[in-house]
Amino acid sequence: MQTDSILSNISKHISLDKAEIKYFLSLLRTRELKKRDFLLRAEEPCTAINYVNSGALRAFYHDQSGKEATIMFAVADWWVTDMPCFANQIPAMINIEAITKSSVLQLEKEDIERLYIKIPKFERHFRILMQNAYIREQLRTLQNLSMPAKARYKIFLKKYPKIAQQVPQKNIASYLGITPEFLSTIRRVK
Amino acid sequence: MQTDSILSNISKHISLDKAEIKYFLSLLRTRELKKRDFLLRAEEPCTAINYVNSGALRAFYHDQSGKEATIMFAVADWWVTDMPCFANQIPAMINIEAITKSSVLQLEKEDIERLYIKIPKFERHFRILMQNAYIREQLRTLQNLSMPAKARYKIFLKKYPKIAQQVPQKNIASYLGITPEFLSTIRRVK
DNA sequence: CGTCTATTTGAATGTACTCAAAAGCGGTGG
DNA sequence: CCACCGCTTTTGAGTACATTCAAATAGACG
Numbered sequence: 391m392q393t394d395s396i397l398s399n400i401s402k403h404i405s406l407d408k409a410e411i412k413y414f415l416s417l418l419r420t421r422e423l424k425k426r427d428f429l430l431r432a433e434e435p436c437t438a439i440n441y442v443n444s445g446a447l448r449a450f451y452h453d454q455s456g457k458e459a460t461i462m463f464a465v466a467d468w469w470v471t472d473m474p475c476f477a478n479q480i481p482a483m484i485n486i487e488a489i490t491k492s493s494v495l496q497l498e499k500e501d502i503e504r505l506y507i508k509i510p511k512f513e514r515h516f517r518i519l520m521q522n523a524y525i526r527e528q529l530r531t532l533q534n535l536s537m538p539a540k541a542r543y544k545i546f547l548k549k550y551p552k553i554a555q556q557v558p559q560k561n562i563a564s565y566l567g568i569t570p571e572f573l574s575t576i577r578r579v580k
Numbered sequence: 581m582q583t584d585s586i587l588s589n590i591s592k593h594i595s596l597d598k599a600e601i602k603y604f605l606s607l608l609r610t611r612e613l614k615k616r617d618f619l620l621r622a623e624e625p626c627t628a629i630n631y632v633n634s635g636a637l638r639a640f641y642h643d644q645s646g647k648e649a650t651i652m653f654a655v656a657d658w659w660v661t662d663m664p665c666f667a668n669q670i671p672a673m674i675n676i677e678a679i680t681k682s683s684v685l686q687l688e689k690e691d692i693e694r695l696y697i698k699i700p701k702f703e704r705h706f707r708i709l710m711q712n713a714y715i716r717e718q719l720r721t722l723q724n725l726s727m728p729a730k731a732r733y734k735i736f737l738k739k740y741p742k743i744a745q746q747v748p749q750k751n752i753a754s755y756l757g758i759t760p761e762f763l764s765t766i767r768r769v770k
Numbered sequence: 771c772g773t774c775t776a777t778t779t780g781a782a783t784g785t786a787c788t789c790a791a792a793a794g795c796g797g798t799g800g
Numbered sequence: 801c802c803a804c805c806g807c808t809t810t811t812g813a814g815t816a817c818a819t820t821c822a823a824a825t826a827g828a829c830g
Binding site for chain 2: 451453457459461473474477506510511513514516517520521522523524525527528529530531532534535536564566567
């Protein structure tokens, strides 16, 4: 199990001693995904939060009319889950699919709750993670509201160059909230 | 100082003893705002996070072209600040204005950091707050991407009936990312 | 009561979507 | 190694959603 990466992720915000590291690592389970495997499917229980060791995943929502909206991409060193459903222990609303061969570390809801009790510092770590996620999402809302698609696309390319390389264009379109056709015409004009 | 409300907000997630309550309350400062007063202005340092005791406030961004986008409303029992700037101690990007006469309790950055150290339970409280904010914001993104304005407006009315009553229509338009004129035509058709 | 701002209405325009079809590209099997 | 298949991307025409600008009406408040 590759664990250097997740430990360095955590050491950004809190420091752990040997015993704490050992306990924390004991809670993780590795999950390997082939391209197009699902880490989570809508309607299933969403029991884990996932740390991406390698690869690229996409979280997306399928609405009643069959259209899909991409909620987020997750590449190495990102955390991903269906947060509303993970937090409230209700069936997943979204799907999480591997865009490329990927490897993730899973932390179960029950285990993270135990972890919060046993090593309260982890509340801090995830507080900061949630805070950053909130900030990112709020900025995204702001851009969706105030900018045309072309400007949003340019910002996406600048902000997530790695993701832009790894994922098909139609997924970026659905992240931006536009059709693949329209993204294509945006790109044409440059 | 009205403190029952904020204590009950906090007791949703953590429980405090008498001494902890006393210490926590000692960190708060009341701020009274008249209608149209600013709690925060863009460019100013954003040093505090604010709990709304009463009234209604609006957080909005003014872009270079002069258009404004409403980031959020805050009514009684909500927390509000410019989170990116509060977290990173950089000048505010957004404005927070009182829509009606309001009363807020302010918690300074330095004090909240001390609070986290002295009473680590507060990490948990704000972890849950940030998690919920993230969830709300992600849901909002999803709706912005996948629904036409009319459907978003209906959801807004259902979700925030209190806010819908208290704030002018043009503010709701800017929250939805549409022009006041277009909101008006949406409402016409019913 | 008058002034100022918010809301409504309408016409012209622009941004993004749908549907359809063609072109490009990657993987797979013969 | 090439040919074919399926999927992604491009292109275009017609349409729908949302904006801009301008002007009229309605409401709020001193």
